[in-house]
Amino acid sequence: xxxxxxxxxxxxxxxxxxxxxxxxxxxxxxxxxxxxxxxxxxxxxxxxxxxxxxxxxxxxxxxxxxxxxxxxxxxxxxxxxxxxxxxxxxxxxxxxxxxxxxxxxxxxxxxxxxxxxxxxxxxxxxxxxxxxxxxxxxxxxxx
Amino acid sequence: xxxxxxxxxxxxxxxxxxxxxxxxxxxxxxxxxxxxxxxxxxxxxxxxxxxxxxxxxxxxxxxxxxxxxxxxxxxxxxxxxxxxxxxxxxxxxxxxxxxxxxxxxxxxxxxxxxxxxxxxxxxxxxxxxxxxxxxxxxxxxxx
DNA sequence: TATTAGTCTTTATAAAATATCATAAATGAA
DNA sequence: TTCATTTATGATATTTTATAAAGACTAATA
Ligand SMILES: [Zn+2]
Ligand SMILES: [Zn+2]
Ligand SMILES: [Zn+2]
Ligand SMILES: [Zn+2]
Numbered sequence: 536x537x538x539x540x541x542x543x544x545x546x547x548x549x550x551x552x553x554x555x556x557x558x559x560x561x562x563x564x565x566x567x568x569x570x571x572x573x574x575x576x577x578x579x580x581x582x583x584x585x586x587x588x589x590x591x592x593x594x595x596x597x598x599x600x601x602x603x604x605x606x607x608x609x610x611x612x613x614x615x616x617x618x619x620x621x622x623x624x625x626x627x628x629x630x631x632x633x634x635x636x637x638x639x640x641x642x643x644x645x646x647x648x649x650x651x652x653x654x655x656x657x658x659x660x661x662x663x664x665x666x667x668x669x670x671x672x673x674x675x676x677x678x
Numbered sequence: 679x680x681x682x683x684x685x686x687x688x689x690x691x692x693x694x695x696x697x698x699x700x701x702x703x704x705x706x707x708x709x710x711x712x713x714x715x716x717x718x719x720x721x722x723x724x725x726x727x728x729x730x731x732x733x734x735x736x737x738x739x740x741x742x743x744x745x746x747x748x749x750x751x752x753x754x755x756x757x758x759x760x761x762x763x764x765x766x767x768x769x770x771x772x773x774x775x776x777x778x779x780x781x782x783x784x785x786x787x788x789x790x791x792x793x794x795x796x797x798x799x800x801x802x803x804x805x806x807x808x809x810x811x812x813x814x815x816x817x818x819x820x821x
Numbered sequence: 822t823a824t825t826a827g828t829c830t831t832t833a834t835a836a837a838a839t840a841t842c843a844t845a846a847a848t849g850a851a
Numbered sequence: 852t853t854c855a856t857t858t859a860t861g862a863t864a865t866t867t868t869a870t871a872a873a874g875a876c877t878a879a880t881a
Contacts, residue, residue, distance in 0.1 A: 555878080557828070576868070591831070596869065601828095613755040613811045615837095615868060631796075633805045646799040652792040653774075653814055660785060661819030662776045668756045668813040671796055676804030698847080700859070719837070734862070739838065744859095758837065828877075835870070845860070851853085 538568035541619070545607055548623070554605060562586060563598035567608055573616040573634075573641045611641065613670045618643070629667050635675035642675070681711035684762070688750055691769070697748060705729060706741035710751055716759040716777075716784045754784065756813045761786070772810050778818035785818070 545564055549556040556564070566582050567574070576595050583590045599617055602608040607623045609630050610616075621643040622628070629650045633642040649669065657664050688707055692699040699707070709725050710717070719738050726733040742760055745751040749769030752761050757777065764786040765771070772793045776785040792812065800807050 555827080557877095559829075589830080592869070593831085593871090594829080597829080612813070631799070633800055633803060633807075635805075636808065642803060642805070644799050644803065646795055648795040649792065649799060652789055652795050653812070656774070656787050656789040656792060657776055657814055657816070660776060660787065662778075662785070662814070663817045664776075664814045665779065665816040667815070668811060669796070670755070670811040671800055671805070671807045672810070673800070673808040674806045698858080700846095702860075732861075735838070736840090736862085737860080740860080822881100824879100824881080826877105826879085828875105830875080831873090833871085835868100837866100837868070839866070840864085842863095843861085845858100847858070848856080850855085 538565055541568045544623070545605070548607075549605065552605070554601075559587075559590075559594060560598045560601050563595065564602060564607060567602070567617065567619045570619075572639065573611055573614065573618045575616045579617070609643070611670060612668050613672065629669070631669040632671065633675065634670055634672050635678055636672050637674055637678040640675050640677070681708055684711045687766070688748070691750075691766070692748065695748070697744075702730075702733075702737060703741045703744050706738065707745060707750060710745070710760065710762045713762075715782065716754055716757065716761045718759045722760070752786070754813060755811050756815065772812070774812040775814065776818065777813055777815050778821055779815050780817055780821040783818050783820070 542561065542565060546556055563579065563583065566579060576592070576599060579599075580590060580592060580595045583595060599608060599610070603610055603617075606627055607620055609618050609620055609632075611618055611632060611634065614634065618632075618641055628645065631644045631646060631649055633644060635641070653667060653669075654664060685704065685708060689699055706722065706726065709722060719735070719742065722742075723733060723735060723738045726738060742751060742753070746753055750763055750766045752763055752773050752775075754761055754775060754777065761775075761784055771788065774787045774789060774792060776787060778784070796810060796812075797807060
């Protein structure tokens with residue numbers, strides 16, 4: 536199972552960083568890993584409640600917060616959902632997404648030029664970037 | 679008054695396009711134009727209700743939808759707020775924003791390189807972009 | 822073991838956005 | 852003008868998304 540391998544990687548990364556990948560967080564990580572593509576917090580909660588019926592919105596949001604801080608998960612601002620990172624070994628990379636409005640698929644891309652162009656513009660305005668949201672909407676190859 | 683001039687431009691643009699800038703829409707446009715920086719839908723509703731106490735959330739959201747479609751207003755996905763466009767004569771330009779997390783100021787920038795880099799990456803994946811969300815968070819020059 | 826920082830549970834609420842359906846206004850064709 | 856069609860609004864309710872607050876618990880460490 537792919538998701539088990541990912542979980543191992545996550546455990547290793549957390550150990551290295553002294554971060555605590557607790558049972559709830561692990562469970563949410565697995566659900567994210569098993570899920571194809573992006574998922575909303577409340578849909579994720581539904582899945583979690585099948586395993587732990589006492590789970591509440593805060594349970595999921597806290598776990599997602601943690602996973603996002605570790606760089607395992609990205610929040611997609613424009614569709615209020617969450618996505619397992621394609622390459623979370625490199626934990627704080629700039630996030631650039633292609634979101635198909637037809638089929639809902641999300642592809643994570645990596646363009647240095649894009650990052651550089653954005654930083655160049657920011658510099659020109661004396662602006663220091665901490666975090667960037669780059670989400671392109673449109674139609675994917677399959678659609 | 680700057681906002682009155684902007685309103686005239688908006689009226690002209692709508693006339694040209696056969697779009698109906700109705701009383702509510704005009705009022706919301708003016709409130710946006712008079713407002714410094716970005717504003718949330720419900721804060722805008724508060725302002726609107728001082729003029730028209732019967733205004734409801736849907737009133738504001740519908741007006742904002744219209745204004746956004748005309749390119750007069752941009753939605754900022756990462757902070758759930760709205761901003762009058764800096765240069766709405768060019769109505770469907772790519773939107774690129776620098777958002778200060780300290781003082782809340784938002785600067786609209788225009789980088790062709792950024793747009794090109796994003797399109798290049800999308801092309802490489804066979805993806806066709808309809809709409810792009812580019813929002814950089816960090817610290818502005820003043821902060 | 823005692824301290825401490827972090828995490829979890831629960832309950833409640835806030836914030837953001839949309840659905841629905843009835844009514845009204847504008848537009849365009851006859 | 853009149854009628855039909857489209858478009859916009861008003862009003863009510865609800866859905867969806869996200870956070871606050873307070874106390875109990877847990878793991879790490881010293
Ligand atoms: Zn990633
Ligand atoms: Zn698609
Ligand atoms: Zn603009
Ligand atoms: Zn600032």
